[in-house]
Amino acid sequence: MVSLLDILFPPICLNCRTYLNGLEEKENLLCDICFTGIKVYSNIFRPDPRFNLIALGSYETSALRELLHYFKYNGFLAARAPLEKLMMRWLSTNSSLVSHFLPPRSLLVPIPLHRSRLRARGFNQAELIAEVLSQLFQLPVEKALLERTRDTKPQIGMKNAKEREENVKNSITVRERPGWPQHQNVILVDDVYTSGSTMKEAMRALRRSGAKNISAFVIAKT
Numbered sequence: 001m002v003s004l005l006d007i008l009f010p011p012i013c014l015n016c017r018t019y020l021n022g023l024e025e026k027e028n029l030l031c032d033i034c035f036t037g038i039k040v041y042s043n044i045f046r047p048d049p050r051f052n053l054i055a056l057g058s059y060e061t062s063a064l065r066e067l068l069h070y071f072k073y074n075g076f077l078a079a080r081a082p083l084e085k086l087m088m089r090w091l092s093t094n095s096s097l098v099s100h101f102l103p104p105r106s107l108l109v110p111i112p113l114h115r116s117r118l119r120a121r122g123f124n125q126a127e128l129i130a131e132v133l134s135q136l137f138q139l140p141v142e143k144a145l146l147e148r149t150r151d152t153k154p155q156i157g158m159k160n161a162k163e164r165e166e167n168v169k170n171s172i173t174v175r176e177r178p179g180w181p182q183h184q185n186v187i188l189v190d191d192v193y194t195s196g197s198t199m200k201e202a203m204r205a206l207r208r209s210g211a212k213n214i215s216a217f218v219i220a221k222t
């Protein structure tokens with residue numbers, strides 16, 4: 001059924017602004033050309049010799065960037081379908097790597113938001129991504145394991161790595177929980193990986209409390 005809203009404001013592709021058909025709107029929020037044009041990576045990154053990073057695609061791909069923006073500022077429900085499809089696309093490209101980098105006894109741990117930011121946004125995007133991964137890979141999510149103890153300034157706009165590192169230093173801690181997360185494979189989850197300073201801060205906290213293998217999963221990498 002075509003609604004009046006659709007006639008007045010027809011849905012357009014988030015990336016190239018062409019009109020969308022009903023299926024494209026419902027499933028991708030992008031036109032077919034922009035959506036199929038998103039390339040998924042077929043390799044694992046090692047930004048640090050101690051951890052593996054899985055990124056679905058590049059943040060430089062404007063269609064993927066627009067999708068993530070939409071997700072972050074308009075809520076998850078509408079963006080869930082295209083993100084899920086991209087995860088499936090990554091999976092089929094990398095099926096041989098999956099069992100190695102996402103071992104069955106892993107724990108998914110979203111990067112936490114500080115409570116003031118969580119209140120302002122209403123949801124933590126990393127947590128929602130972790131939930132989708134949890135369903136796809138049958139892995140548990142531990143949402144409350146990490147805590148953002150200090151609100152940090154947005155990392156965007158900070159050009160230098162030292163400044164970014166100082167900004168997030170000691171901002172993440174592991175909530176005390178005897179036995180956790182020792183002997184667990186932990187997969188940190190976030191939406192975007194930029195300098196990695198937040199991720200490294202979370203890793204430091206996890207290692208201090210005995211986590212063994214830590215890897216990371218993000219939708220896009222700059």
Ligand SMILES: [Zn+2]
Pocket residue numbers: 013014015016017018030031032033034035
């Ligand atoms: Zn388009």
